[in-house]
Amino acid sequence: LNTDDTDTIPTPRRLAAYRTDGHDPATDNLIYNFGRYLTITSSRPGSLPGGLQGLWNARITAPWGNDYHSNINFQMLYWFAEAANLPECHRAMLDYLRAMREPNRIATREYLEAIGRKAEDASDGWIVYTSHNPFGGHGWQVNLPGSAWYALHFWEHFAFTSDTTYLREEAYPVMKELCHYWERNLKQLGRGGQGFESEYRPVDTSAYPELHDIAEGTLVVPNGWSPEIGPRGEDGVAHDQQIVSQLFANTVKAAGILRTDSLWAAGLSEKLGRMAPPRIGAKGNLMEWMIDRDPVTDHRHTSHLFAVFPGNAINSESTPLLAQAARRSLEMRLTSGDSRRAFAWAWRACLWARFGEGGKAHEMIEGLVRHNMLDNLLTTQNLPLQIDGNFGIATAMHEMLLQSHSGVIQLLPAPAPGWTSGSIRGAKARGNLEVDISWNEGQVTRWAVYSTAPTDETVTVKVNGLYVQTTPRTRAD
Template identity: 50%
Template sequence: ANLQGLWNYSLIPPWDSDYHNNINIQMCYWGVEPANLPECYEPLVRYIREMAPAARRITRETAEFKAASGTPAPGWTSRTAQNIFGGQGFKWNKPASAWYALHLWEHYLFTLDRDYLKTTAYPMMKEICQFWESQLKVMNEGGSNFRTEDKKVTPEVVSRDLKDIRAGMLAAPMGWSPEHGPKEDGCAHDQQIVWELFHDTVQAAEVLDVDRAWRKELAAKRDLLVGPRVGEEGMLLEWMIDRKPGSGSWDPHHRHTSHLFAVYPGSQISPAKTPEWAEAARKSLLARGTTGDSRRSWTWAWRTNLWARFLDGRKAYEMIQGMIRYSMMDSLFTTHPPMQVDGTMGIVAGFAEMLLQSHTGRLHLLPALPGAWKDGSVRGLKARGNISVDMAWKDGRVTQFSLSSPAAQSVKVFFNGEEKTYALTPGVAVKER
């Protein structure tokens, strides 16, 4: 699905009706797996595989990716805008291929298709990791080799803000927090995506029991990445430097929430596993503005999913209301303006994420249920582990649910404030009333 999809109405469409990989094409597929439509994911997988050769070629030819010796970078990445013929446009979006890799891994998590993981996903994920292994910058103690294009960042600022950086930590060099701010080392957007790439690829190698020595090295590099950082005001930082609102390089109300990738669609930050980072991320989203940007329909969808991951059904519901009120046409397509399909597709994921979450290693039923939905039921949602979920609720509490999976497994389920463990057997649905 490109920006306007099959419904493009113009011979000269906005942004050439192409594929933008700094969120737009990815958002179109966020809801596919939770909505139990895995066959709809396959075109994205094919797209990634088929455009890789052209991306590989231009990556090898790009000087900024080459080693000091002039050796071309292994693997590949992409510019922000792409088309199916290998065309590339706008700025380099260096983490683009790493973001694609998350989708390759998620398809496995929802289907548990080992043949797909072995023959399709893992080889591409490994190659993308090799690109990033060649690109990461080894930081000096106190970040003394930190680079930025922001002329307001003086050596004194670096010394003050990066005093906790240890020698040997790894940073993505000269990145961008789409689509604003300075170009510099270690922006949160890049760090979080590369962390997710390395983390997921290590898990994939463990599932397949391959590349033992390399996956150990990759896990060590993952752990050396500069991680999420919390500023003086208690917010998750978008850059390594603790910039303040109104500093000229940061728009706190910007439509992109690039520095919150680790909350959604990533999984590095969650209230259950990393409460301090999650609270800082929540404050950062509040600072971004609570209503979304009515000029950009996809911002409502992203923020719906973010608020759902923060377990805040009221705020997530506000985002849905905002999309419908300000950015949705009678056809249910969303405006950008003009018409663009990513918001319509992405809000499907938001609905699913409010009702069922499975990214923390357990199933969480009704994690972000708004008061407006106090009674209801849903059938056919899909959780990671290839688990189908039906459930009903009344007055905000689960009254019954059913779990089924073609794979024998033990699963933890959190509902109504308590956690229980269930053994799933192929062909037999587990029911709780």
Template identity: 40%
Template sequence: MRAKPIPLLTERRLQSVPPPPRPRRCPRVAANPVRNGLPVVFLACLFLGGQLAPARGPLTLYYLQPAQKWEEALPLGNGRLGAMVFGGVPEERIQLNEHSLWAGPPYPEPRPGGAAILARARELFFQGQFAEGERVIQRELLVPVIEPRSYQTLGDLLLSFGHAGAVTNYSRELDLDTAVATTRYEAGGVAFVREVLASRSDDLIIMRLTASVPGALSFRARLVRPDASVSADKNSLLLRGQAAHGGKNKGVKFSAQLRVYPRGGTLHSSTNALEIQAADEAVLVLAAATDYNQTTPLEPLKRDLDEACARQLKQVGTNFERLRRRSVQEHQRLFQSVQLSLGQTSSPPSPQGSSSSSAVNSAAANASDPASLPTDQRLNALRAGAADPALAALYFQFGRYLLIGSSRPGGLPANLQGLWNEHIRAPWNSDYHININIQMNYWPAEVANLSECHEPFFDFVEGLVPAGRRTASEMLGCRGFCACLTSDVWRWTVPYGSPRWGMWVMGGAWCTQHFMEHYRFSGDRQFLRQRAYPILKEASLFFLDWLVTDPATGKLVSGPSTSPENGFIGPDGKPVTLSMGCSMDQEIIWDTFQNTLQAARELGIQDEFTATVSSALERLALPQIASDGRLMEWTREFPETEPGHRHMSHLFAIHPGRQFTFENRPEMMAAARKSIEHRLAHGGGHTGWSRAWIINFWARLREGEKAHENVVALLAKSTLPNLFDNHPPFQIDGNFGGTAGIAEMLLQSHATVDAPAARDGWAQAVPVIELLPALPKAWSTGSVRGLRARGGFEISLEWTDGALTIATIRSLSGNPCQLRYGQKSVPLHLKRGSEARFSAQLMRQP
């Protein structure tokens, strides 16, 4: 991830609409009463009251005031359509997204003839002329930056209300279990309720507005986006446009259509707005479509986008309860697959910095359940030193919620902001950074029982292969495919820009790790044969040609390459970023070769290609330990230019890799620990996603207290009021990395042991399923149900006073494993679909 974001484009709002024409009457129905009680008061300067909200469950984010900034709004998503709900009273803003709405080409293309340039640069590096070698790469090989080409907002849905008098008893909330955002308040003696959801079942944004008094609901609806046209017809608003940047980089064409169905009252349309007066309630339904062609991105779909929206809206009807029920059922099918409790705080301290009244603060502070505190107050209390294990559990489930909302089969993968982006020109274009960020997005997919949410990532990586072959062949003189620092929906793969971040060709291979991990968790042999092995072979072919022999050692090394995105002082005393054989490159290549060979063995493939990979693996240079005991980032002990750098690239072999474990290389684990301590001592972990990665490192090192310390730091220092991760600015990878880290603290299965049996002459490596490997004292009592382990297992655990009480292991594939808790381990081989229960002594229980 590059250090500085691209400047943002200021977004303007459309001007006020002209006076409306004569209204038409809408049928009246009985009023819909408020069913969930009265919430809490806020903003004493504007809102009055002091009544406590009804109790909420542990999976609810809630607040006593509307969102004032985008980072306070509540996210909804169905994988394709997203919404950020502000909960405003005079004006509600619902910011909208559609996953394929991107500005377009040009994008960086391969620069031919790079093989000779690489050969000359490598000689310079081997001769110790690092600065000159880097100048050659910058001047002659790297392609210039071409941007912006950003993922963009679809626009805003604005609802203006004419409430008279003070507003009281306000709250807004997001129920993670139902994926419904609800806003409640009273004005003029009327209780108003808004419910918003992003339905996967019907592929729509759906909203219901209700009032407790018949005829009390009046509002004006507008759709707003810079450089888009808006028109109104009967009960519909239509938004049309094309993603671009100032008329350049023209990309995806889009259309969005909003329909309003009031009950009772009147509705009239003006040039670009709908006005509803004196209704009992209203249902709003929004559809969106683009011409992006996911199969062939440079060949736009030829379809009538307005008709596509209209057809979709026509199919669903206006029965909100039915639409809500369908949406909730589909969401819960995935979300309820994992349940987590990490314990409760018995007496949270008084929250600081809330905008609600002191009386409400006092009442909330006396509550026995910290979940009764508004979410922003819980974060403030945590920053003040309060313990809140339930907040960590909420954060874990929020990460799962975000992955469900931003990555569903058939769609695009979660980008730097997942699905949610208010900008025309987003930080880093909200693109797909593949030097850790997109990979981190999917770290929780398998272990957190959301395997199908992994599918868009696989589709995207496979879509990079044709361009990656061009880059490998035309620019680098290699077979196979590669992808570099970043890409987007137009699927380009070239090294570009600055050597510090652009001269790095490991991204594609790192992505292929996820294919093998999916097989390890799922046991899907068809996926292994048809998808995992072919792309692993492509990545390995590239490395077979990319690697060169280091004349000093005779070992195979990668390069020239950056260790993303760190730098060092070269032999000539000048600061540089490129070298030969940096540890992360060597670790990713080791991982790719190992995954390729394992996949081949599983499929019974032994041929000239696998023999060549095996031979190269034996000659591959491996990371070393420095004189101070740290794991080396480069082949020599170069002084770092930024000892507290946010990337910890050379620790890939610890996580997400599996090259070094306590079972096979305890000395490397000790060296990794020293590297982490050194980096943290110099200010490392200062970005959200970096802190999340550190949680995973400490979990792999079985350091529960240090892992927990960084969970708290992630929440306290890098979490926004709506629980979004703060890089800064907002980046969603830290949310996903934090979720994965919490799972790693409770369950690990990356290490293997050789089983006594053999398969086709090869010893069979079986996963070690380690229970509660990094459980901190703060989570001394708890339970988890539904986590997944490699080898095809579903795991449920209960623990009390820091000790396991019962573990339930269910086999999904019929594979063997070794079960471990503390110093005890037992072999286990269950039939597919069967389960077994174990005590803390790993004795079978009835």
């Protein structure tokens, strides 16, 4: 298609052409802006957050109840809000989660009592089930680290806005109480992995050499599962470890920023240091479990890559060997059969963008359009409407143009080969910064970083492969 003429062509015809060759930057732009539209319309401040069908459910009995799924789907609906400079839309999710704390505590105490634990082991913290709703109902299996994943959203709202009042009054109390739950409920392994369990039963650790170097006192999340793969009731699953570790790390940072709870934060940091870390398997992959099982190839979830995205503990700059192993794991996940789900394409696009692979990221965008996008641009989950993919794929496009998770603002870290020229204005970076970028032939030609208030602090920007120190301007400059 001629990109100068595509706006006059009906969307179904544009998508039909896109599904043939996948090269239409104007349609990519339309999909990105459609993600902004969906964010604004489904997440007004003061409203309930969007469910699996957003506001567009047309059924009395909706697929999956149009509720909130804590194993990625609810989170994916709100990955885009901060990056798209729509932080007020993120509040619909954050306010809902704060309002649901007491029902979640009740459900948590009931869960602990059901497995023979003391209700006080919940302390003031809480966990969630895979499925939950605004009436306080929970269903379909406990998702142990789901609430810790939600805590990342509280932190990211601060990271993008630098609102310390919000951090002190709203985010930090939630993050702290979730840490309290895990301080009480992590499991301590013995030397060589003694005490390790799988399928809720003790394992003969002598049969697994990969456990032999486990240090005495290593901390693991117990009774886990790598949604939605492999054994249940297993200790130290990578997905669980990465999420709880990210919670601890962000909470320690928050306490330092607020200059509070220094002794407790030091203890939390010590526990973080004892969490079982990510490990590399015999096939060069990032291990999904503490036992080095054969990597799963045909599955929609990439649960063990949380630390790459939406987390940030694994990246090419500070953990290059783990990043290489994570990339190998992503290569092993096929894009056929079970993997053809809207959220799966979107998550993988975000992961490839974090690896700096714009071509691979765009292949995921093309896959979503071909297999999981309706002619009205809404995404599907094997036919039923499910719009998490809309938000996730727009997030991936943003990650291809701008990243700020590593403390450096990276301009055009993973542009698609067909995005030869373009511009973006007012994209949000962490640190309450707005960024304008113009590029041509894959090279940034103009750029600027803006702060909402005058500042003398410099930030590091990576542009065309070079690191530059700059002082953000204000829009009035």
